[in-house]
Amino acid sequence: MTSTVAMPVAPPATAPVAWSTVLRLPHCGRLLAATLTGRLPHGMAPVAVLLAARADGLGYVAGGVLAALYGAGVAVGQPLLGRLTDRAGQTRPFVVSVLASTALLLVLALVGAANFLLAAIITAAAGLTSPPLEAGLRALWTSIVPTPNHLRAAYALDSGSQELVYVAGPLLATVIATAADPRAALGVTALLGLAGTLLVAHAAPSRTWRPAEPRPVGTAGALHPPGIRLLLLAMTAVGAALGALNVAALASAERHEAAWLSGAVPAALSLGAIAGSALLSRHVWNAPLHTQLTISAAAFTVAWLPLQLDTPPLVLLLSAVLPGIAFGPLLATAYCCIDVLGAPGTITESFGWLISAFGIGTATGTATAGAADGSWLVPAAAAACALLFVLTLRPFLTPTTSPRTEAP
Incomplete structure (x- = not known):
């Protein structure tokens, strides 16, 4: 594509x-x-x-x-x-x-x-x-x-x-x-x-700019390939983790009587995402694409574990950086996967669906965390679901494929 x-x-x-x-x-x-x-x-x-x-x-x-x-x-x-x-x-x-x-x-x-x-x-x-x-x-x-x-x-x-x-x-x-x-x-x-x-x-x-190849026949368009659907489900779960974060941060702020936590925790994750993305670009990672995606998703899941502990506000704030550091590389790798998994001629629509998946996931995570009284278990569970979906992508991301290196 x-x-x-x-x-x-x-x-x-x-x-x-x-x-x-x-x-x-x-x-x-x-x-x-x-x-x-x-x-x-x-x-x-x-x-x-x-x-x-x-x-x-x-x-x-x-x-x-x-x-x-x-x-x-x-x-x-x-x-x-x-x-x-x-x-x-x-x-x-x-x-x-x-x-x-x-x-x-x-x-x-x-x-x-x-x-x-x-x-x-x-x-x-x-x-x-x-x-x-x-x-x-x-x-x-x-x-x-x-x-x-x-x-x-x-x-x-x-x-x-x-x-x-x-x-x-x-x-x-x-x-x-x-x-x-x-x-x-x-x-x-x-x-x-x-x-x-x-x-x-x-x-x-x-x-x-024009797409290089004609669109596939059918109304499904970018959603036709099964691999892209699995990737979107994984990214929906990632979005749910981030949506749950905002509610969990607010609940922690009320529990610790530290109002500043409600805004500082999401900001810490965002700073972590910038740092993680910068680290990714500073190193060459020649592992197969599925391996990169799996390691990033696993790191994103594990990074939520310190937030399950009852820690002081400052430690909680520093812990929120960890999921962000994993999120940056995970998202960048997902972009590469779109290139490999997407149907010919649907590149913009495919990335559009990725944006929608995040939006749907964020709303779902926010609602779920609200029902769970802002428990930090919700973003951790959502991240684990994302990892499970990533693991099912292996047949669609073979070791020989790499993003946008195929001849047109």
């Missing part, structure tokens, strides 16, 4: 490829920065919508529902827009979808959330039309990096840097809402998404 610019087949590297090397390649730094900017609404919009709802007199439940509707819209829209992108290229789907999403968020900023039904429709539609930048960038990497080892470093950079969206996004929305008002935060969210997307769409690799 490749783009129109074929990646040369290269022998295994003897030296790692640094993130700085990837960023110095033509287009790479600009595309990554523009994509992160265009994706900021994914981190900002739920918080801005919740704050706008509170400012308009709605309760936390109604505000939470509105924020969840945006996330649900994103989860549904990413694979659908990804399928359209695989057929029409990136330019038109990106531009049309971002114009629609921007207009909807600006309308919400103008009318507010006092009318809950209207706000719910607008919010869900804004999420549904959010452009598939994340999947689009992963489809582009193969056309802008020269070797498979550069590609793996790019995936590690991608998986690490995306944490910035969910750390900086909520913080930026909160700061703007506090300094001005929540509606201003919605307006800035819309404009940042528009600016980032237009920068991506204007870049030469995005304008010229």
Whole structure:
């Protein structure tokens, strides 16, 4: 599954490829920065919508529902827009979808959330039309990096840097809402998404990108290969672990009477993910892809065990870094698996389904952890389920396959 610019087949590297090397390649730094900017609404919009709802007199439940509707819209829209992108290229789907999403968020900023039904429709539609930048960038990497080892470093950079969206996004929305008002935060969210997307769409690799092979016949599309379905189930379980983390962190904060833990623990995991992704790119790992995925998933599962102990808040905070360190390499390896397992001509849709799997998993984990009173057993159990699904992938990831090294 490749783009129109074929990646040369290269022998295994003897030296790692640094993130700085990837960023110095033509287009790479600009595309990554523009994509992160265009994706900021994914981190900002739920918080801005919740704050706008509170400012308009709605309760936390109604505000939470509105924020969840945006996330649900994103989860549904990413694979659908990804399928359209695989057929029409990136330019038109990106531009049309971002114009629609921007207009909807600006309308919400103008009318507010006092009318809950209207706000719910607008919010869900804004999420549904959010452009598939994340999947689009992963489809582009193969056309802008020269070797498979550069590609793996790019995936590690991608998986690490995306944490910035969910750390900086909520913080930026909160700061703007506090300094001005929540509606201003919605307006800035819309404009940042528009600016980032237009920068991506204007870049030469995005304008010229087309899937190299025709789509398979059938409505299943990217979900047709059984291997991709198993990988998505594994990533859904990974998302459930991360969703449960937020509730478990809140419960721990209340139990220890340390309110700062509720935000610090998820932030610690995000920092761990950046560190883990950076470590992955600094070392050459020539093991078979399934071995890499299994070791990463096993490490992710084991990393939750220290959090089961009744430890002081500071130790709990440091322990939260461990699942993050394993999560970064696990996610980057999953990206490589998409390249091997995905059906020809469905690269953007396949990555779109991966995003949806995480969204569904996160919501499921949050609900389950809530029912379990924030027990740390929930994310550990979800991680163990992810490992079980990964183990079933062995027949589909043979030792001879490697990401995007096949001739077109």
